[in-house]
Amino acid sequence: LKTIKILGTGCAKCKATEQAVRNVIAKNNIDATVEKVEDIQKIMEYNIMSTPALVVDEIVKIKGRVPSESEILEALK
Amino acid sequence: MFDWLQNFSDWLIYSFFDIAQGSKLGDSLNFFVYDTIKILILLFLITFIMGIVNSYFPVDKIRNYLSRNKLFGLEYLFASTFGAITPFCSCSSVPLFIGFVKGGIPLGVTFAFLITSPLVNEVAIALFIGMFGLKATILYVSSGIILGMIGGFVLGKLNLEKHLSPWVQQVLLNAEKESDLEIEKQSFVQRLPLIFREAMGIIRSVLLYVIIGIGIGALMHGFIPTGFFENYISKENPFAVPLAVIFGVPMYSNAAGVLPIIQVFVQKGIPIGTAIAFMMAVVGLSIPEATLLKKVMTWKLIAIFFSVITFFIIISGYLFNILL
16 A cells, blocks of 8 residues: 655645546556645655655655656556 | 748738738737747747756755855855746745755845746746847846845845744754755756656646737737827836836736736837836735745735835836836
8 A cells, every 4th residue: 555645735736746646546546545735844844845746655756747647657666 | 030920920810811901900810819929939949948957957956056055145146046047836935935944045045036936937038038029038037136136135134034934943943954966867868858848838837828918918909009008107207116016016927927918018108117017016926925925934024025025126117117
């Protein structure tokens, strides 16, 4: 089971990222929990400076842009 | 450079669609076709070039550079210039702010970055070239950078740390110099697909604003007589600049939406300096921006920040009117 977090204060790009992640999980039957982290203090604990960011099992995989579905799949491996 | 495009627009509207040249509708449509295509070409070029620069100077690298090096005052110039290079997204301003504070970068330098970031960016530059030409663009970019430097410097001197939100002050206490980043070595060709995708993403996100902006601009272009605004806002009116700026501060739009309209204002007789000052106020400061910053600073600090920047935007408005 993977723990996926999407860090973002709620802008359009962050929502797009969350949607993309959910699509990838559904399409590939990946067993994972998805959590959207919107609290800025919590976001900053990951030491990133640009949102949205994709965190898999507490490791920041992609930051500052909306990842493509293939990138997300790669990050989940 | 764009003569061919003007010829094409003339042909399309006046010959192909057979709308009379000189009619209000014809002129509006011609302006719309010409402006939209020109702006899209420039937008693509500039966004792509800035994307390349950005790929080599990502914001993390900039932060670490500013955090580790003593620059004897030059840090304001660097921070402000980097603010111009970095693509602006209002939702990133808070994480950026904290990231800088965390890296032990002085508050004034952080402000310098924060001021320039929305004012000067790839979208603003592309539209500016297309609408006001290269000379005005260079003046705009350099004054945006100078404004960030001076604003940041002044704010830095005011000892505002105590007005940060308590949790940010905590971050400030634990600030440390950033260690080296592990930077992936990538060749230019390897970087290209991502740069291209980012550029397309930026263009897609502003496309609608640009087209609506040009649409409104085109209507005004066709239907408002030249010199219409001169009676109301002339160069001689000393209150025009401050009024335009104060009116613009609470409003929010990105450069993409507001510039096409500004262009028509200028064509119809509003002094360019007044118009640019208005635009700076609209894109640089806004109520949404203030509410975002509330997460990291007190209202008092936001008020000081906004007043200082408003003051300098008004000054640049007067300067633009003299210089352009």
